[in-house]
Amino acid sequence: MNASTTAWKQFICRACGLIYDEEKGDPDSGLAPGTRFEDIPDDWECPLCGVMKNDFERYEGFDMERQACASVPLARTAGVVIVGAGIAGWSVAEALRALDPEVGITLVSACRGDRYHKPELSIALSRGQAPEDLVRESAADAARRLGVHLLTETFVVGLSPTLHQLRTSRGTLQFTKLVIAQGARPALPAVLPADVCWRVNSLAGWSGLRNKLVGRKRRVAIVGAGMVGCELAEDFARAGHAVTLIDVQATPLAGLLPPLAGERLRLSLEALGVDFIGSTQLASIVRAADGSKRITAADGLQLDVDEVVAATGLITEDRVSRSAGLEFERGIVVDPVSMRTSANDVYALGDCVSMSGMPCRFIEPIAKQAAAIAHDLLGRPHPGYEHVQPVIRLKTKSLPIVVHGLPCPDGTWVVIEETADMLRMNQVRDGAVVARLEAGSLRQRLAA
Amino acid sequence: MNLADVSPSVFEPSWSDAQVMARVTEVANGPLADAAYRIDHEGHYPLEIMSSLGEAGAFGAHLESSGNRYGLAIDAMRAISRSCGSTGFMTWAHDVCGLYMEQSGNPALTGDLLRAHTLGQRFGGTALSNPMKALAGIEKMLLRATKVAGGYRVSGALPWVSHIAPGQYCGAIAAVYRDDGSRSHEIMFLLHCTEEVVLRPCPTFSGMEGTSTWGVRLDNFFVGEDDMIADPAQPFVARIRAAFVLLQAGIAVGVAQGSIDSIREVEPLLGHVNRFLHDRPDELQAEFDELGARVAKLALTPYDGSKDYLLDVLDARTQGAEFALRASQSALMHQGARGYLMTSAAQRRIREAHFVAIVTPAIKHLRWEMDRLSQEEMPA
Numbered sequence: 001m002n003a004s005t006t007a008w009k010q011f012i013c014r015a016c017g018l019i020y021d022e023e024k025g026d027p028d029s030g031l032a033p034g035t036r037f038e039d040i041p042d043d044w045e046c047p048l049c050g051v052m053k054n055d056f057e058r059y060e061g062f063d064m065e066r067q068a069c070a071s072v073p074l075a076r077t078a079g080v081v082i083v084g085a086g087i088a089g090w091s092v093a094e095a096l097r098a099l100d101p102e103v104g105i106t107l108v109s110a111c112r113g114d115r116y117h118k119p120e121l122s123i124a125l126s127r128g129q130a131p132e133d134l135v136r137e138s139a140a141d142a143a144r145r146l147g148v149h150l151l152t153e154t155f156v157v158g159l160s161p162t163l164h165q166l167r168t169s170r171g172t173l174q175f176t177k178l179v180i181a182q183g184a185r186p187a188l189p190a191v192l193p194a195d196v197c198w199r200v201n202s203l204a205g206w207s208g209l210r211n212k213l214v215g216r217k218r219r220v221a222i223v224g225a226g227m228v229g230c231e232l233a234e235d236f237a238r239a240g241h242a243v244t245l246i247d248v249q250a251t252p253l254a255g256l257l258p259p260l261a262g263e264r265l266r267l268s269l270e271a272l273g274v275d276f277i278g279s280t281q282l283a284s285i286v287r288a289a290d291g292s293k294r295i296t297a298a299d300g301l302q303l304d305v306d307e308v309v310a311a312t313g314l315i316t317e318d319r320v321s322r323s324a325g326l327e328f329e330r331g332i333v334v335d336p337v338s339m340r341t342s343a344n345d346v347y348a349l350g351d352c353v354s355m356s357g358m359p360c361r362f363i364e365p366i367a368k369q370a371a372a373i374a375h376d377l378l379g380r381p382h383p384g385y386e387h388v389q390p391v392i393r394l395k396t397k398s399l400p401i402v403v404h405g406l407p408c409p410d411g412t413w414v415v416i417e418e419t420a421d422m423l424r425m426n427q428v429r430d431g432a433v434v435a436r437l438e439a440g441s442l443r444q445r446l447a448a
Numbered sequence: 449m450n451l452a453d454v455s456p457s458v459f460e461p462s463w464s465d466a467q468v469m470a471r472v473t474e475v476a477n478g479p480l481a482d483a484a485y486r487i488d489h490e491g492h493y494p495l496e497i498m499s500s501l502g503e504a505g506a507f508g509a510h511l512e513s514s515g516n517r518y519g520l521a522i523d524a525m526r527a528i529s530r531s532c533g534s535t536g537f538m539t540w541a542h543d544v545c546g547l548y549m550e551q552s553g554n555p556a557l558t559g560d561l562l563r564a565h566t567l568g569q570r571f572g573g574t575a576l577s578n579p580m581k582a583l584a585g586i587e588k589m590l591l592r593a594t595k596v597a598g599g600y601r602v603s604g605a606l607p608w609v610s611h612i613a614p615g616q617y618c619g620a621i622a623a624v625y626r627d628d629g630s631r632s633h634e635i636m637f638l639l640h641c642t643e644e645v646v647l648r649p650c651p652t653f654s655g656m657e658g659t660s661t662w663g664v665r666l667d668n669f670f671v672g673e674d675d676m677i678a679d680p681a682q683p684f685v686a687r688i689r690a691a692f693v694l695l696q697a698g699i700a701v702g703v704a705q706g707s708i709d710s711i712r713e714v715e716p717l718l719g720h721v722n723r724f725l726h727d728r729p730d731e732l733q734a735e736f737d738e739l740g741a742r743v744a745k746l747a748l749t750p751y752d753g754s755k756d757y758l759l760d761v762l763d764a765r766t767q768g769a770e771f772a773l774r775a776s777q778s779a780l781m782h783q784g785a786r787g788y789l790m791t792s793a794a795q796r797r798i799r800e801a802h803f804v805a806i807v808t809p810a811i812k813h814l815r816w817e818m819d820r821l822s823q824e825e826m827p828a
Contacts, residue, residue: 014588015578015607049607050648050663055590110822155822158763160738167763169819172770194825208826319756323742
């Protein structure tokens with residue numbers, strides 16, 4: 001049989017979805033089986049809703065394969081629901097499963113949910129890694145291993161703690177306990193448009209940028225010389241790109257380091273070919289016709305680059321928490337021992353929380369927070385979480401920087417050791433040392 | 449003596465919330481409750497009741513001229529829907545039509561016609577189901593317009609438009625095409641159902657039969673400046689979109705509340721066995737209170753144009769639809785065979801709740817839109 005001459009076509013009514021099948025015709029309106037669509041009179045009406053023939057279009061079915069999502073069918077029963085499949089979300093799933101093999105766990109993730117170590121994103125390009133190299137375990141594998149119901153590419157849209165109800169873009173979940181591990185999202189100032197500036201805060205974001213950078217030398221501007229900005233600048237420069245690092249402060253990492261240390265960091269970045277432009281406020285970023293981006297600073301400076309990366313800090317998305325009535329102060333307020341939020345049966349951890357009004361966005365505390373939550377949630381004895389300021393390590397190989405304690409804006413920095421290879425300083429406030437920093441290579445430190 | 453006894457007989461914007469609710473509740477619990485079966489089963493289009501509701505102030509509270517009292521408009525719609533979901537839906541259609549007219553700023557639409565509309569002396573609905581989905585990228589725009597001297601010529605057909613009839617009107621949107629066939633923009637206009645407009649009976653629906661729902665066909669229909677609501681339409685739609693969706697919450701909570709009523713009604717008789725059911729009345733009441741409080745808060749700022757506000761509204765509207773489904777299902781379980789009688793409000797509310805869940809924006813469209821709004825935008 002010759003398919004090209006005999007294949008029947010189908011046409012769908014754009015108004016009501018009725019399908020006209022040429023093979024079956026529409027005997028009720030006088031169209032015999034086998035009536036080709038083009039042979040139907042123009043004044044023919046949709047037999048269901050009455051719109052006209054020209055409101056029909058060719059129907060070729062919907063390709064479900066193309067739209068497949070990695071979700072497994074969801075058990076619509078109450079249990080523990082975890083929001084977020086980053087390090088924090090998966091850590092809670094691990095901790096819960098270790099304590100209780102039976103408890104029902106559902107994990108809701110806005111992304112694909114694959115497990116990777118986010119800090120590696122800022123050193124992966126110069127290592128020549130691809131996204132698949134960074135994935136340590138696929139979401140589906142982890143879910144199977146831990147007995148977790150997984151809802152990926154699903155956004156949380158609403159929360160009603162008193163009803164134990166979490167609403168998502170794929171339906172509503174009841175929970176007995178909820179753990180919020182939603183993370184933080186890049187804070188984009190108005191001058192940095194989202195459709196022009198990349199952000200490296202997720203594997204997906206990094207992968208998109210990587211696709212633009214791999215295999216050719218590009219001009220990359222990184223806006224914001226905080227930890228992520230400095231690490232990315234070094235990584236991209238090592239990968240062979242022409243990097244410009246821009247910040248409003250005079251030296252890189254000025255929020256953390258005194259000028260003396262910041263100056264060393266600047267010199268080490270410049271030695272790698274990074275062009276640091278400090279004390280500069282941006283006025284606009286515009287995409288040119290050829291795809292390049294023109295950056296204009298408030299002082300008139302202009303710069304043309306291929307890609308722009310925003311590294312201007314993180315904020316915690318607050319809409320759902322606020323409309324749910326959770327206490328919120330720069331993050332979801334949690335009790336620093338139990339990690340409970342202000343609502344019964346709702347916990348939070350990781351980048352999205354704040355303790356004493358301060359977020360703490362480091363990897364190190366997450367496992368301890370997850371353990372505290374898992375115990376408290378299951379009613380198992382546990383001393384709880386004890387907050388200790390994590391040691392800050394900058395992954396800049398050319399000048400490793402380690403900060404102990406948390407530098408404060410009104411402290412005084414004192415030089416302890418200053419050689420060509422090593423700078424040690426202490427920050428003193430009210431006669432006490434509140435922070436220590438070491439800027440220099442590990443080899444030098446070991447030798448000292 | 450109740451408040452309604454001392455106030456004038458026809459709504460005025462100076463009426464307090466309590467005055468409006470007293471009047472509206474009187475109509476909703478009286479003549480409307482009595483007519484609910486006729487409306488649902490005989491397809492009775494209750495314009496006489498809509499008139500009383502207009503006089504009672506059910507259609508004016510949300511308008512700027514009454515102080516943007518969206519909370520009151522939603523509460524009135526709740527009280528109406530508690531008795532009859534079809535009439536609740538017509539109240540919504542009537543309310544948003546009044547909103548289009550007032551917000552148009554077009555003197556031809558904001559004068560006597562709007563006043564008559566607000567008081568239930570003239571009637572009109574909304575034909576924005578297809579355009580709302582079209583503007584969200586879900587389907588294609590069905591009405592097409594071309595520019596002519598003094599206005600536009602509009603052609604095309606809409607499958608089902610409610611609360612219209614000859615002599616009535618509805619808000620509509622058409623895509624404007626240039627001579628070369630390319631699309632330029634959209635216009636929004638008040639479509640008067642004159643004899644030039646073909647109204648075609650619809651197939652029988654499983655519910656909402658008393659809402660005077662027709663297929664509409666336009667053939668080179670002239671739309672002049674006096675009928676224009678917005679040209680271009682998109683900025684206008686963006687401004688009123690949250691208010692349009694939020695108002696629908698009134699139907700959802702009303703149907704749910706009627707369902708809770710039905711459960712409580714049989715509690716003395718059947719409580720000894722009904723306690724083995726889930727979604728018991730106290731549980732449903734807790735959700736009614738929680739959702740109602742959130743909707744009331746959102747109703748204070750209907751023109752907050754932020755993405756966060758729109759997401760909050762879409763979420764509340766979705767929850768309302770799911771809640772109405774659950775509550776109506778539970779009411780039938782609680783009522784048992786009584787609720788399964790064709791004359792029973794419980795089985796009617798199941799169909800009404802299904803309507804709340806599928807009317808534009810349907811649950812799936814709401815989730816589609818919330819997903820779209822939640823995506824992180826990245827460079828191409």
